[in-house]
Amino acid sequence: MAETFELEIFRYRPEEESEPTFQTYEVPYREDWVVLDAMNHIKDEIDGSLSYRWSCQMGVCGSCGMMVNGVPKLTCAAFLKDYHPKKIRVEPLNGFPVERDLISDMDDFMTKLQEVKPYIIRKEGEEKSLEEGEYLQSPAELAHYKQYSMCINCLLCYAACPVYAIDSSFVGPAAIALGQRYNMDSRDQGRDQRQEVIASHEGIWECTFVGECSVVCPKDVDPAAAIQRAKVSSTVDWFKEVLIPWGRRK
Ligand code: SF4
Structure with missing residues (x-):
């Protein structure tokens, strides 16, 4: 059976929910995947309601910044293999109000x-x-x-x-x-x-x-x-x- 990897992701809709929760997703583990690839897999294949920003996927646009295990990272440059086999926690950037899930108000x-x-x-x-x-x-x-x-x-x-x-x-x-x-x-x-x-x-x-x-x-x-x-x-x-x-x- 193909190896999998777990992501624990911050979920929050401030207009509907009184406080955030974390949702765990299981994705295929691939050495060449970055955290953003795993999130795109979740969005495309598992849960289309997950909200986050991204664009260039090559460290240029600056839009995919999130907290990965408590550290601010560009998720397009954070490889799963650097965290494997432990699961990772993905949260919105510290210090900014949350608009929805991983999207911060800038x-x-x-x-x-x-x-x-x-x-x-x-x-x-x-x-x-x-x-x-x-x-x-x-x-x-x-x-x-x-x-x-x-x-x-x-x-x-x-x-x-x-x-x-x-x-x-x-x-x-x-x-x-x-x-x-x-x-x-x-x-x-x-x-x-x-x-x-x-x-x-x-x-x-x-x-x-x-x-x-x-x-x-x-x-x-x-x-x-x-x-x-x-x-x-x-x-x-x-x-x-x-x-x-x-x-x-x-
Ligand atoms: S970490 Fe700060 S200074 Fe560095 S590229 Fe991002 S916004 Fe600019």
């Missing part, structure tokens, strides 16, 4: 993402017209921020963050890292605008540098490093503005 992150203005800002009067062409950048200038531009908005870092778990007002790892990505871009002049959010009470100073955000990040963005860099540059700002008034930052 509105809070989307709001914060907009607040850090994740796009190039030019000072008034310093924008180039289309006729003047693009803003040029050297390979070294690109390398300076490229790591922080690899984020796929999967939110595993938020699910791993102990600060966000107790205080959802924290701007959080991915939004701050993305703000830093633009702050470090040689073409950008919008740092002062982003600082209002990034260096606010809910921003970088909330971070206690546990570093789990960088541990779970599937794209090696290293949001913890982005936050610490922002702390350093914000501290330099403070010294310039308060202790050396004639040395105010440009």
Whole structure:
């Protein structure tokens, strides 16, 4: 008889049920299957009511993030063989309200993402017209921020963050890292605008540098490093503005 594997999956319809439950499903065990394959098998063959997000199945879209045995993972990159023969528990990402089963409400992150203005800002009067062409950048200038531009908005870092778990007002790892990505871009002049959010009470100073955000990040963005860099540059700002008034930052 073909070998099987058990998944214990979080089920919850907030509008109908007072609390979540767990449902166990048995799926064929295949060495080349990831958790998302097993869930798709359940959805297609066993229980069509199971709800979750996924899209690219290749670690690019960032939509299939879930807790797998308590750890934030992209389920398209979590192989069953790494857990076999023990069963696994699949839950929605920590820290976000549940819409249904494994689908989390991402509105809070989307709001914060907009607040850090994740796009190039030019000072008034310093924008180039289309006729003047693009803003040029050297390979070294690109390398300076490229790591922080690899984020796929999967939110595993938020699910791993102990600060966000107790205080959802924290701007959080991915939004701050993305703000830093633009702050470090040689073409950008919008740092002062982003600082209002990034260096606010809910921003970088909330971070206690546990570093789990960088541990779970599937794209090696290293949001913890982005936050610490922002702390350093914000501290330099403070010294310039308060202790050396004639040395105010440009
Ligand atoms: S920083 Fe990493 S873990 Fe966080 S959202 Fe971006 S890719 Fe995902």
